[in-house]
């Protein structure tokens with residue numbers, strides 16, 4: 027099975043429902059709109075063309091269009107997510123926002139120099155270094171000169187090896203996550219033609235996001251709302267796992283980074 031097929035199978039509908047319940051409508055990663063604002067802070071996005079890699083259920087893209095007046099195309103390897111995200115786009119925004127399926131990291135379905143920005147949050151840890159490099163070469167091709175790439179990703183301090191807590195979390199949701207480092211990103215920038223502009227540490231806020239999600243899933247009101255859909259034990263296990271994640275982040279076993287590349 028290719029790495030793309032494997033990741034497609036790792037996001038079944040019930041996991042997406044549970045993740046949206048934890049993160050907010052449209053989001054499959056933590057922090058909601060506040061986390062998106064942190065990532066794009068300082069960039070003028072009005073009427074800029076943004077390519078979002080791994081757009082999931084479309085929450086980030088919708089926010090970038092609604093709040094920052096950007097034009098966004100999201101690409102996803104998961105067809106059901108693309109269909110659902112497109113269904114949720116309000117009629118009035120159809121000309122500014124669309125979601126597109128692709129399944130080849132060696133070929134993004136766009137012409138050369140089509141976008142001003144690439145954006146990706148909580149996605150690239152699904153790709154090993156070789157696949158990241160192939161994808162970044164493609165991103166380089168579809169970006170205009172002077173364009174920026176804005177990434178939110180989970181990194182490890184050690185290449186190829188997660189700490190104990192991260193292994194536990196990946197196992198619970200059956201996710202294959204690659205332990206890449208800041209140095210890996212420097213190398214990917216060098217080899218794909220980008221300049222690495224900055225790497226910022228976001229651990230403190232993400233430790234809090236994950237602790238808040240653990241508390242939210244523990245709350246009796248949330249339990250009541252999710253009761254018909256998920257077994258109590260599953261919600262408890264997810265809540266525990268967000269607490270483990272929060273500890274992993276606080277103790278720097280997991281590094282949450284905002285990375286900016288320039289063309």
Ligand SMILES: C[S@@+](CC[C@H](N)C(=O)[O-])C[C@H]1O[C@@H](n2cnc3c(N)ncnc32)[C@H](O)[C@@H]1O
Pocket residue numbers: 033034037052053054055056079080081082083084085086101102103104107131146147148149152153
């Ligand atoms: C944790 S979710 C994050 C989704 C979205 N960025 C968000 O923050 O809500 C990871 C997403 O990455 C997608 N994905 C994994 N590998 C990908 C790839 N090579 N290209 C595009 N999307 C990918 C998955 O299908 C999934 O939707």
